[in-house]
Amino acid sequence: MKNYEKKSLVTTIALFFIPLLILASIVLYMYQVDKIKDIEQNILYKMKDYTFDFKGDEFSLDIVQDDKQKKLFKIYHCEEGLCAYFQIPTTGPYLLKVIYDKKKYEKVYQEFLIKIFKFSVVVSFFLLFLSVGFAMYSLRPMKEALRLLEDFLKDLIHDLNTPATSILLNSKLLRRRGDFEEIERIELSAKSISSLYKNLELITPNEMAKSEDVSLEELVNGKIEILHKLYPKIKFNKNMENLIIKSNKNALDRIIDNLLTNACKYNKKNGEVNISTNNQKLIIEDTGIGIKDVKKVFQRYYKENDTGLGIGMSIVKQLCDILDINITINSVIDKGTKIELTFK
Structure with a gap:
């Protein structure tokens, strides 16, 4: 249940x-x-x-x-x-x-x-x-409706992956004929759709194997490369050691993707995102608008504005629990948010 x-x-x-x-x-x-x-x-x-x-x-x-x-x-x-x-x-x-x-x-x-x-x-x-x-007895209709909704969502997620993958492949083929700014925009939009698909795919995560050696710096660099193109006015500051974690690469990729995307999406104009490591911690700090209610941020479908679906941080929390990662959030309105991931 x-x-x-x-x-x-x-x-x-x-x-x-x-x-x-x-x-x-x-x-x-x-x-x-x-x-x-x-x-x-x-x-x-x-x-x-x-x-x-x-x-x-x-x-x-x-x-x-x-x-x-x-x-x-x-x-x-x-x-x-x-x-x-x-x-x-x-x-x-x-x-x-x-x-x-x-x-x-x-x-x-x-x-x-x-x-x-x-x-x-x-x-x-x-x-x-x-x-x-x-x-x-009274909850039976609600459970049936939720089951139908989850089945519909699974079908929708499956169908969403095909066009997103097709757009990415075709944009790469177009790059061979010429490198245009429009192609890059299409590719970035397709990657955004692909990221949303991966989030929806993990909306009900199960147990995951923690058997891979994952380089946090490699994951962060890959995300910064994409986000820098989507948010060119955001400045990324890195102070990272080459921290290798025994975990699940796909799940960690989702966690870091959501956290860095939020740090950019809810940042101020010409804001900054500071990324650092300290012992077994990954710290992401932004200069954004802050979070009004930190206690509710992990609730599914909770949103403090009209953007987004309200599922990203919920997925982050579930994945952190599965992977035994302790996540803490400190936020001040109009000053920014600091998130710490402690790896056990």
């Missing part, structure tokens, strides 16, 4: 489960209050029966002064436990106080609470099971 499917599933379960749990809690609370009253009323009737013959040791007795505040045949919570007052069949100003011991009442009360707790756990699990079932 993909991340966005997990988030949708968890959100739907929560939206269904929480209101049901709140409603069930209210119902159980009302049932508890009502049941406690029934227990106390049942004890009260037993007290009344006890006053007829005074048999048994369930209750204790006391004689108290009669006053207007003491109502007959009513349960009171007193220090001794539960108490009730009954009329003595005499003419004296006294009442019979029947007492249900506090420890006995607490035992009955705790037994009832345990039953309520067990019942609450059963109800909670039932509601959770119901919520999961409802969420999975």
Whole structure:
């Protein structure tokens, strides 16, 4: 299950489960209050029966002064436990106080609470099971739509590669007949389409073998050569050691391509891109417009302006995770962005 499917599933379960749990809690609370009253009323009737013959040791007795505040045949919570007052069949100003011991009442009360707790756990699990079932059922149309969209995207990616490759091949053949500026523009545009194709091809990357010796400087030089033609006003500054990484060349090519392209695309006029290596780090720093929300930059389809598709940095993050590359971003609006790739 993909991340966005997990988030949708968890959100739907929560939206269904929480209101049901709140409603069930209210119902159980009302049932508890009502049941406690029934227990106390049942004890009260037993007290009344006890006053007829005074048999048994369930209750204790006391004689108290009669006053207007003491109502007959009513349960009171007193220090001794539960108490009730009954009329003595005499003419004296006294009442019979029947007492249900506090420890006995607490035992009955705790037994009832345990039953309520067990019942609450059963109800909670039932509601959770119901919520999961409802969420999975409600997400089925969305999953089907996403599956169709992914199939369509795969077909589109496959069809996109053929014309891009054809344009590149034909532009190279045209170069043999003469080196024109128009041919170079066509070739650069075709390479841009090819780069987009490679990004779309890796939109759902799987495990990759890290068995190739990759020269970072070689990859960076190749990208700078193309980007310098696309962005002639951008100045590239390099301070690189010949760092060889054991990794996957195609995946690293995608990572560096996206990062350098963004450094140029979102740079200022006559801006700079500084590329350096330090121990096991590749550092790319630009003088561009900066990133407003660094935390969201790796989210798929997240864009801070109208340009691009919002998938480049998402692919970069996924590839970095697969290749065990730690990526960090520091950005200041209107000053620039610094990205560090740490190779393990």
